Amino acid sequence: MLTATDRVRRYSCVDAVARSTYLCEYYLRFRKLLEQDGGRAAVIPLDELAASLTPGSVDLAVNVHGFSEMSYDAIAAWLQLVADLKVPSLFVVPNEPHMLSREGSRERREYRGLIEAAGYRLEVTEPAIRDLDVRNLFGAHDHFFLFNRA
Numbered sequence: 001m002l003t004a005t006d007r008v009r010r011y012s013c014v015d016a017v018a019r020s021t022y023l024c025e026y027y028l029r030f031r032k033l034l035e036q037d038g039g040r041a042a043v044i045p046l047d048e049l050a051a052s053l054t055p056g057s058v059d060l061a062v063n064v065h066g067f068s069e070m071s072y073d074a075i076a077a078w079l080q081l082v083a084d085l086k087v088p089s090l091f092v093v094p095n096e097p098h099m100l101s102r103e104g105s106r107e108r109r110e111y112r113g114l115i116e117a118a119g120y121r122l123e124v125t126e127p128a129i130r131d132l133d134v135r136n137l138f139g140a141h142d143h144f145f146l147f148n149r150a
Helices: 020-029 046-052 071-083 112-117 132-138
Strands: 012-014 041-045 060-065 088-095 120-127 143-149
Touching: 012 020, 012 046, 020 041, 041 046, 041 060, 112 120
Parallel strands: 012 041, 060 088
Antiparallel strands: 088 143, 120 143
């Protein structure tokens, strides 16, 4: 994101999985994109998030394939945090065309209602790959979902 445009003032990376947080920080440090290296990226450990961000300080929350790996309750907690931060827009890319959580019982639960209950409404959705033949060739049926606060 930071190398694609200079319009992003700050990009904060947060993950609940310590290994992912470490890899993110390692990569951003290698690319010299971290704030302490003069860049515009910050890696925020989950337990430091509340103290690191203030309501209104984030313009867009991005979740790519993360919610599809989380429980319904964990998704609800993340969405509450996003709502508490008054993030105006939420961009979600589930692992499949539908928004399904991953429960310990192997059950899958639809979580779009959680997003709407957190105060967001769907603005636009479209396939990540527009060409149906290419989607089928690669088996990539991801969709982009952009929500805005109602």
